Amino acid sequence: MAIAVVALAALIAILRMVCVPVGSFREALDELAWGLPADSVVGILGEPNRICASGAVDHVPLSGADTAALREALRAATAERWVYTRRGASRPIPRDSDPGCRAPSIATELGFDTVGRLRWYVREMDQTDLVHDPAIIVPAPEGRN
Numbered sequence: 001m002a003i004a005v006v007a008l009a010a011l012i013a014i015l016r017m018v019c020v021p022v023g024s025f026r027e028a029l030d031e032l033a034w035g036l037p038a039d040s041v042v043g044i045l046g047e048p049n050r051i052c053a054s055g056a057v058d059h060v061p062l063s064g065a066d067t068a069a070l071r072e073a074l075r076a077a078t079a080e081r082w083v084y085t086r087r088g089a090s091r092p093i094p095r096d097s098d099p100g101c102r103a104p105s106i107a108t109e110l111g112f113d114t115v116g117r118l119r120w121y122v123r124e125m126d127q128t129d130l131v132h133d134p135a136i137i138v139p140a141p142e143g144r145n
Helices: 002-019 024-029 038-045 067-077
Strands: 050-052 080-084 108-112 118-122 130-132
Touching: 024 038, 038 080, 067 118, 067 130
Parallel strands: none
Antiparallel strands: 050 080, 080 108, 108 118, 118 130
16 A cells, blocks of 8 residues: 555656746746736746647536536636646647547646636646636625615
C-alpha cells in the first residue's frame, strides 16, 4: 500500500512538471483581471497551446451551494476556452470545435465570452477550483412582501 501511495505521488509530481506551466506563468495568472481582452491575456501569459472553440463547460470542476446555477452562468458566458499545458505554443495554434475538447488534468483552462473577454479560469484542472468573474452570476430576484 505504501508503495502505491509513493508511486501515485511520484506520478503526480511528474505530471505537474510536464503539464503545468510553472514559475512566471503561475505568477502571471495572478495578474489577470476579469474582462481583460484576449490579446492582453496573450501579452501576460503567452499564446495558448490549444483553443477549444466551443462553450462546453460540463467538465469544469465546481463547488459551492448552487453548482447548477453556476454551470448555467458559465455556459452563457463562455464562447471559447484556451488551454495551457506547457510553455511555448506551436504555430498555428490548434483550434478544436469538439465540445469534448478540454484541458488535461493539471493543465490551465481559461474561458472567454463572445467578444473575447476573460470570464473564468481553472489554474490546475481537476486539482484547483474554478475562479470566475462575479459579474457572470445574475442574482435571483428578491421576493416581494
